[in-house]
Amino acid sequence: MALIVQKFGGTSVGSVERIRNVARRVAKWRRAGHDVVVVPSAMAGETNRLLALAAELQAQPDSRELDVVAATGEQVTAGLVAMALIEAGASARSYTGWQVKVLTDSAHGKARIVSIDDARIRRDLAEGRVVVVAGFQGVDGEGNVTTLGRGGSDTSAVALAAALKADECQIYTDVDGVYTTDPRIVPEARRLHTVTFEEMLEMASAGSKVLQIRSVEFAGKYKVPTRVLSSLTDPMLPVEEEARAGTLITFEEDPHMAMEKAIVSGVAAQRDEAKITVHSVPDKPGIAYAILGPIADANINVDVIVQNVSHDGMTDLSFTVSRGDLPKAMKILKDQVKPHIKCKEVTGDDRMAKVSIVGMGMRSHAGIAAQMFRTLAEEGINIQMISTSEIKISVVVDEKYAELAVRVLHKAFQLEQE
Numbered sequence: 205m206a207l208i209v210q211k212f213g214g215t216s217v218g219s220v221e222r223i224r225n226v227a228r229r230v231a232k233w234r235r236a237g238h239d240v241v242v243v244p245s246a247m248a249g250e251t252n253r254l255l256a257l258a259a260e261l262q263a264q265p266d267s268r269e270l271d272v273v274a275a276t277g278e279q280v281t282a283g284l285v286a287m288a289l290i291e292a293g294a295s296a297r298s299y300t301g302w303q304v305k306v307l308t309d310s311a312h313g314k315a316r317i318v319s320i321d322d323a324r325i326r327r328d329l330a331e332g333r334v335v336v337v338a339g340f341q342g343v344d345g346e347g348n349v350t351t352l353g354r355g356g357s358d359t360s361a362v363a364l365a366a367a368l369k370a371d372e373c374q375i376y377t378d379v380d381g382v383y384t385t386d387p388r389i390v391p392e393a394r395r396l397h398t399v400t401f402e403e404m405l406e407m408a409s410a411g412s413k414v415l416q417i418r419s420v421e422f423a424g425k426y427k428v429p430t431r432v433l434s435s436l437t438d439p440m441l442p443v444e445e446e447a448r449a450g451t452l453i454t455f456e457e458d459p460h461m462a463m464e465k466a467i468v469s470g471v472a473a474q475r476d477e478a479k480i481t482v483h484s485v486p487d488k489p490g491i492a493y494a495i496l497g498p499i500a501d502a503n504i505n506v507d508v509i510v511q512n513v514s515h516d517g518m519t520d521l522s523f524t525v526s527r528g529d530l531p532k533a534m535k536i537l538k539d540q541v542k543p544h545i546k547c548k549e550v551t552g553d554d555r556m557a558k559v560s561i562v563g564m565g566m567r568s569h570a571g572i573a574a575q576m577f578r579t580l581a582e583e584g585i586n587i588q589m590i591s592t593s594e595i596k597i598s599v600v601v602d603e604k605y606a607e608l609a610v611r612v613l614h615k616a617f618q619l620e621q622e
Contacts, residue, residue: 205237206371207329211244211339211361215378216435217281218248226376227288229439230334234294236443239329241368243339243361244285246277251354267312271341271351275301278338278357286336297328298336301349306342306360308350314503315342315350316418317359320367337364355416362419366426373423373430374450375415380434381451382407382414384619385471389610392620396469398452403469403562406596410560411474420453429454467565467572468617473606477507477556478530479588481522482537484548487514494545495521498536504529508558508591508600522589524600527554556588557606560598561613573597579616585609 210230217223226244233240254273258265265273282298289296304324308315328335339357342350352359358375365373380395382404387393399407401424408417414432423430433450441449485491496506509523525533530552537550566572576597580587585608589600601609614620 205239207239207241207368208233209241209243209361209365209368209370209373210376211357211374212242212285212376212435213357213378214245214248214250216376217244217246217285220284222435223281223284223288224292225439226285226435227292227294229376229435230285230289231292231294232440233443234334238443240334241325241329241364241370242285242289242334242336243357243364244278244281244336245339245357246281250277250280268348271312271315272349274351275338275341275349278340282336282338286334289334289336294334295332296334296336298338299324300338301341301360302343302347304337306337306363308342308344308352310344310346310348310350311503312348312350314353315344317342317352317363317422320363322364322367325364325368352418353416356418358416358419359422362422362426362428362430365428365430366422370428373428375419375430375432376435377414377432378434378436379414379432380437380449381432382412382453382470384469385610385614386473389473389607390471390614390620393614394620394622396451398454399469400564401453401455402595403564404453406560406562406593407470407472410472410562410596410598411558412470412472415453423453427455467569468561468563468619469565470562471610471613471617471619472560472562473610474558474560475603475606476527477524477558477600477603478527478552478554479522479524479556479600480530480533480537480550480552481520482541482545482547482550483520484518485521485545487517487519491545492521495537495541496523498540499525499533502532502536504533504536508589508598510589524556524558524589527556530554555603556600557603557609558598558600559606559609559613560596561617562596564595566595566597575616576613579612580609583608583612 286296286298307318339360383393405420430453507524512520585605587599591598
């Protein structure tokens, strides 16, 4: 039978009764003859509670100690899920990330997985146990507890699936799959039966919250078939039926996976964007690095980048960062970069949103960008920045227009239709 890794999000384990339902669901797969590894998140709201406690003690909590605190949420859930499984009649054993061990680098709060020692997991599986591994956490080479960033349990699950060469990684959330856009914005949004890793990666980077972007990167790199499912369905749904539910994230080259033949597969919005502009900088080689190098050194991710046309040897450079990183980025630019490159000024705007359309069909169809821009223009939505890839077009707009942009683009590309 198959080896399955099942990840359950915070909502899925948000109460004792929901943990019991998780145990019933997992035990059902075990009784069907499958080997199962479970990766739980912290209970809904628990990580925020722990971070708030830390913030009461330190305005800028020490990153190492913050990881020690934040990792406990998943540790608690792992133990509770194992208890519930034992009570449901399934032999189970729980482990923390450092017991397994999940070896990471030392970037506290944003650690990246280096390797996973799967020997203990395989031994338990061979003895008929369900193995429960706390998500979101690991340990660095010095033995320090690390965390993988918000949503990191998705990454933990896919990484474990890759290390174990699992047949499928199942991500259980409070939604029943990947939709053409957020159904809360567009009620007519349609669930996709399959979507490619490339599309899912672009949708995640564009603001789709169904999966954490690093988990999709992992899945694509190691070719881990990943399925998004709802944990709010009947936990005793027959395994054969549940195995076909949700959205399967797969490979474009799989001939038996006939994904929807749409030019555009989805629309996504990222609301926590901020735009920074460095005004009147010398237009010469090395200037972009002089500006963005210190930002990268501070572990701040830069998204859309636009450099204006040069006039009289001077230009402006604009780029976007996460809204939460704006104060830190502005301080670096004003304290370190501005005196060095002698720019005129640095300005920031934290009321930005990024709206994107994604679709494999864009590779072979012309006029998609023009249709997108015309649709937004007809609604009076001004585009401030543009970024493109083979299968994605993103625009940065004023945050107040984000939902309107999603609705009109979803309609323009007829995504409500099969």
